[in-house]
Amino acid sequence: MQLENPSPALYNEDLAPAQDRKWGAFSIFNVWTSDVHSLWGYYLAASLFLLCGSFVNFVLAIGIGSLVIFVLMTMVGNAGVRTGVPFPVLARASFGTFGANVPALVRAVVACFWYGAQTAAAAGALVALLIRSPALLEFHQTSFLLGHSTLTFICFLIVWGAQLLIIQNGMETVRKFQDWAGPAVWIVMLVLAVYLVAKSGTFSFGSEIPQDVLIAATRDAGVTSAPGSFAALAAVAATWITYFAALYLNFCDFSRYATDERALLKGNLWGLPVNLLAFCLVAGVTTTAAYAVYGEVLLHPEQISAKFDSLFLAILAALTFAVATLGINVVANFVSAAFDFSNTFPSRISFKGGGYIAALISLALFPWAPWETGAAQFVNFIGSTMGPIFGIIMVDYYLIRRSRLDVAALYQENGEFRFQNGWHSKAFIAFGIGMVFSSILPTFTTLLPAWWGTYGWFFGVAVGGGVYYALRRGDAV
Template sequence: MGLQEKVNKDSYLKSKDLLPIHHKEKSIGTMGFFAMWVGMAILLATFDIGAMGIQGISLPWVVGATLIGCIAIGGFISIIGDIGIEHGLAFPVYMRAPFGTVGTHIPSITRAVTASFWFGINTYFGATAINAILNTMFTGFDNWLLCYILFAIFQLVNAASGIKWIERFADLAAPLIIIFSLLIYQTLSAEIAAQGNNVWSWVASPVTGSAAVTAFMVVIFANMGYWATLGCDIPTISRHFKAPKFERNWFKRNKTTVVGSLIALPLTEAFMIVIGAAAFVVAGTSNPVTALQETSSGWMLAMLLLMVVLTQWSTNTAANVLPAAAVFSNVLGPRVSHAIAVFVAGIVGTVIQPWSVYEVLTQVLLIIGAVLSSVCGILFADYYLLRKRRVNVPDLYKADGQYRFNGGVNVVGFISWAIGGLIATLFMTYSFIVGFVVAAIVYYFLSKYWYFNKFPQAEIINPSDEEYLGITVGRDWTIDENINEEKPMEVVK
């Protein structure tokens, strides 16, 4: 095979936006990701969990379950995030290891469509808030579709501008979101008090015994299922996190992810759960847009609804559009830039009209958790248990490298995904943890004792830190975009 033929064969794996991020290019610090989490965790879909939970158990138990679920999923997110921090790799690129250079497209697209789903539903909620604001300011205005289109364009332009602009918006929006959230809670609490109720003791249909335990567990795993999506593709974001070179302590190296995922996420989401519960007590719905319209008016209503808009925006750009764009850029090839992939995600999220399933959102969250938790388990087993964090990064960008497996497909990844996902759906209440554990076990044993004997993996045969670790040994992985041979790995000592 001639050199030009090799170039053409490998080029589809070398999208410019998916090459490893170098240490000097990492721009997000601990407080930056903390602010991003404040924005990501405050959204209308979260409110639905609070409204659902308070119908069976009291709010303190709902909050407790939320904290447990968020801390648990935050731990998973932090663990998987090391892939991006250590090697600078995006989710769809690393997925070539457990699924193959071609096989990566199927689970990656599943995640991208899910992210696009959330973009659509969050944009819809934001559009209804904008519509309500305009209706308050200009009596008679009522065109949510126009608001949707304009709101979607603003978000997509922000996301297309790059991770730095996403972080800047989060830094700006986070304090405003916190202030507006407190105002919303105060407004709803005043209305609840006027009704003679107490949101912390009020329950729509109290359950006891095993039913109460089940209700408690549903809240835990609904929260985990919601963030199972980010648990998979956190490397797409974490590859931009600042981290010290030559740091072998896992916690010090991953401090940015840990602080955001184990502190900002649980606290913020728990407070949103309270608002969702309060909205249900006031108006019989978890949608605070509806509840606020019943309890506020004038400029106060407009200001509170503006908070709703900011939360949907900050969530969408970081947690939904950015990961989906990375996948679409990977699938569609190097000619599709990040900006184009961002708008592809927006179009997909609009065409599937996800707002039509809002009434069964908790069930949808559990199903998503079942499907994607298996992918998280496979990533964990592949990266930590088998490769022990060492990765032959140059071969991830080779069509004929070690990750080609059988025609570009690692069948063990798909077998594990199918078994883990299927068993998880049989235990829907506990879908995330079941899918994660089952898929990880199946993948580990099939790979170690069968598939990796058939398709040897260099970093497992020779587990060299100097050859296969990244930032821990001060390495920036450099992939030549134009020819088949890689530049020498840059190691700064």
């Protein structure tokens, strides 16, 4: 789509509707392999697997959760295919041409935090490998820089720089990286699973792990009910769905490059319900086999690889985990922040420039490592605000506009989406009310039951989207 005289305050080549659409089903599938197959993803998948209590419960909880993820991602993905625009531009239709910067910056804040956290996780996998050497272990324990071991800082810089090399040539380089990394990670994960299952001599689903040990090991997953109970299964499904809250917003950053909706549907089908179930199964079986071999619940894969007798397997595992985590960082954090920051000043900040801003912020955060402190609660609070944003954008696109959107007007300051001087008050009223129920009340008060926080994102979607629909129902579109 060719735009005529777009406003410089709303346009640059990176934010323009996608013209070169080469992403087939395989590339869309690998968006999900890159997004899920990380150290954080493995930890969550293994934890939720063990909390299911049986294979049938696992299929029900993770299966239903994965189907919901598939439906939601296809909804936002189709919007990207049809319009060809990235998330911050799509948000202009509901929040206003300039008001869209607010949801974009919310997403960017979350992306910067997790960009640093994922980079640190990948660096940790390399450190776990390197300290098998007595000399490097001593160096790790005695030399410190910026509040961390010097070895950790060096590994952080290596991973940090590798991500910049991948992204510097734009989204086509991201696609090529994904198409290679996704299958490679799957192959290595299967090798590790087979190795541990063969060594343990058992293929089980965690039933042999004492419940008190299991609950203690999985406490950080946020599921407080007894493993296998209905409440636990509901929380497992909800947690799994909420894990993807950030990508519900910006999946159109990728789907806009898809060849058509059929390719998107096929890629999502294999990449989400099929891939997610298989990934959780492999992560869970590997963890239970590791318990049989080492006598510990090792939910972090680098903990498992550090115990391998085989140096070759240890190297293979560490590099794979680093590549996998690097992949999710590029997909879930770098790309989103790049478009989000670019949207604030399109004439001055390009896609690359926005990505570099995110990378520099994550590097600046490293000395304090807020992802290792209580600051995570702050980011979870900010992240929960993404529920109302998603609800508002989807209600606007599907219920208010019936999937009909004047894309050219998204780039005009005085067009349809100007609303009140570029800000849409009704969207922000709905956003504020949605935040009260998704973030503010469950985080800062005890007015709501303890379980509410597990479903905060859902309440945000329902309340934010519902209020927006009520406010806009009588408007002519």
